[in-house]
Amino acid sequence: xxxxxxxxxxxxxxxxxxxxxxxxxxxxxxxxxxxxxxxxxxxxxxxxxxxxxxxxxxxxxxxxxxxxxxxxxxxxxxxxxxxxxxxxxxxxxxxxxxxxxxxxxxxxxxxxxxxx
Amino acid sequence: xxxxxxxxxxxxxxxxxxxxxxxxxxxxxxxxxxxxxxxxxxxxxxxxxxxxxxxxxxxxxxxxxxxxxxxxxxxxxxxxxxxxxxxxxxxxxxxxxxxxxxxxxxxxxxxxxxx
Numbered sequence: 001x002x003x004x005x006x007x008x009x010x011x012x013x014x015x016x017x018x019x020x021x022x023x024x025x026x027x028x029x030x031x032x033x034x035x036x037x038x039x040x041x042x043x044x045x046x047x048x049x050x051x052x053x054x055x056x057x058x059x060x061x062x063x064x065x066x067x068x069x070x071x072x073x074x075x076x077x078x079x080x081x082x083x084x085x086x087x088x089x090x091x092x093x094x095x096x097x098x099x100x101x102x103x104x105x106x107x108x109x110x111x112x113x114x115x116x
Numbered sequence: 117x118x119x120x121x122x123x124x125x126x127x128x129x130x131x132x133x134x135x136x137x138x139x140x141x142x143x144x145x146x147x148x149x150x151x152x153x154x155x156x157x158x159x160x161x162x163x164x165x166x167x168x169x170x171x172x173x174x175x176x177x178x179x180x181x182x183x184x185x186x187x188x189x190x191x192x193x194x195x196x197x198x199x200x201x202x203x204x205x206x207x208x209x210x211x212x213x214x215x216x217x218x219x220x221x222x223x224x225x226x227x228x229x230x231x
Contacts, residue, residue: 035219042221043219043220045219089159104166105161107162109160
């Protein structure tokens with residue numbers, strides 16, 4: 001089966017500009033996650049969707065970050081305006097059903113963002 | 117809140133030898149999952165092994181095995197017969213079985229396998 005797809009793979013922008021990332025989860029996966037991975041650290045959850053509803057966005061900086069998952073499939077994460085500290089890799093992950101016996105999140109290749 | 121600690125920022129091992137990566141975690145929950153993920157320089161995060169907290173038997177996947185000590189809240193990864201392709205960042209991660217099923221990651225251990 002096809003894996004989690006993300007685009008673009010790399011993005012360089014200047015501070016105060018806006019940027020958007022796209023994620024297509026594995027077919028049939030109900031849950032989608034966006035993680036932020038700053039260099040030298042482990043990923044940190046930004047937002048979790050169950051179908052097209054938000055389950056957890058407690059660590060999403062809502063003054064500048066927004067995310068949506070229309071029709072419960074693809075998702076877009078947006079940053080507006082970007083700050084220098086937003087430079088990171090943005091990882092998308094999905095799994096079939098969070099409470100299933102074989103609980104596993106599958107990750108995409110990530111989008112590396114550099115804010116100058 | 118759950119926390120995951122990986123106390124070894126970097127480790128190295130000779131090819132074909134065995135290495136153990138350490139991980140401790142803190143939680144008040146009794147039902148949860150633990151994972152080891154591998155992240156090679158290409159940055160694709162790959163699941164290595166998972167452990168359900170209610171299972172006493174340690175998980176194994178080919179050359180990878182864990183030592184899960186629930187009382188001590190310890191979850192170490194043993195890699196046997198290390199291969200050059202095992203060179204990567206390794207992240208230990210925790211997930212609650214209920215509520216928000218988000219992964220909480222440690223800071224990672226950079227493993228280098230030397231020829």
